[in-house]
Amino acid sequence: MNITFLLGNGFDIQCGLQTSYINFYEYILKKKYSLELFQEMDEKSVLKIDNMIYSEIYKSKDDIQTWADLEFQLGVFTRRLKEEKEDAITAERFLEDFEILREDLNEYLKGIQIQDDVEISEDFSEILSTTMDKFFYGVLEQEHDEIKSMLRENTNSHFNYQFISFNYTNSLQIVLKNSSKNSKGNSFNSSSYSQNFNRAIINVHGVIDRFLTLGLNDESQLASDFFEREDLNDLLKPDSLTNSREYRRRDAESVIEKSDIIVIFGMSIGSTDKHWWERIAEILLKNSNKKLIIHLYDTEPSYVSGRIVRLRREKKENEFLSHLGNLDLSDEKVSQLRKQIYIVTNSQYIINADLRKYLNPVEIKSGTIIDFETKDNKLSETAT
Structure with missing residues (x-):
């Protein structure tokens, strides 16, 4: 049985790293322009921000809470540029400033x-x-029994766990490298097959100093005719992965294809990663026995009302389903997918490693990052 984890920025935050979009942008404003993100700025101060993308981010700061929001707003920005002044010089400057953002992010991380x-x-x-x-x-209890039954019935193969990381940092590599055991006896049934972690992480969006992949999902999300074809491909993450002449996209898709259970942790279910949500949905639809577990964080999760629990679950299901328009799903298919999607709120069990004491000290601004005072770190969806 193959169990695959898709890890996003929320995992790094859980480990204690200041890798949220807000952390990075506050750092850039202060380092490059001696500005504070939430200070009142006059027009003269804003004009100090000479990178058009950083400037646009500031103007749109109320609409950007996550990295997925930032990527989406990049597309919105290209449409506005196209409407205001359609010329190759502006497009070229956008691409240059985008590369500066990527280089700054690389150095920050x-x-x-x-x-x-x-x-x-x-x-x-x-x-x-x-x-x-x-x-x-x-x-929920019934869903727990369904998954437990599925795991117990697996009596003819090992449990193979693998990671697809959407992060650039080395946090996950550190945890796996410094684990003396990557296998254990079977906890789910009496068979002799073991549970094994595959230490070979697929860093689908690249790693620091190598192929940091940032951008949109497809041409519908930006002003596609504003750029040359080759440059456009560099802005679209699925195309960029293919054109890199590496196997990250192929390998990730292959692992997802073979997965019996897919676990999403610390990821915004955003439109700029729609390619992956479509691939997962296709795998689930081919086999109704396969499961998708989506982890989310809620500051004050209530279980008092069945309605509140239902609405919380449906909100996350709808978020995933909203990115599947290209699949042209019937009501029956949508109903099938809902039955295969399980939601976990505020889990403390997904690689919950506290790495803070191994990190360089970083200035912490009150109210802008998560406070990690306990071993059971919590992460905010708005910080992913």
């Missing part, structure tokens, strides 16, 4: 991730073991 010379004194094997056994804990 390089400085805040765990450095190569840091000695790790922990063994994270127990954290991996907990993840293997409890990745679905937090679903």
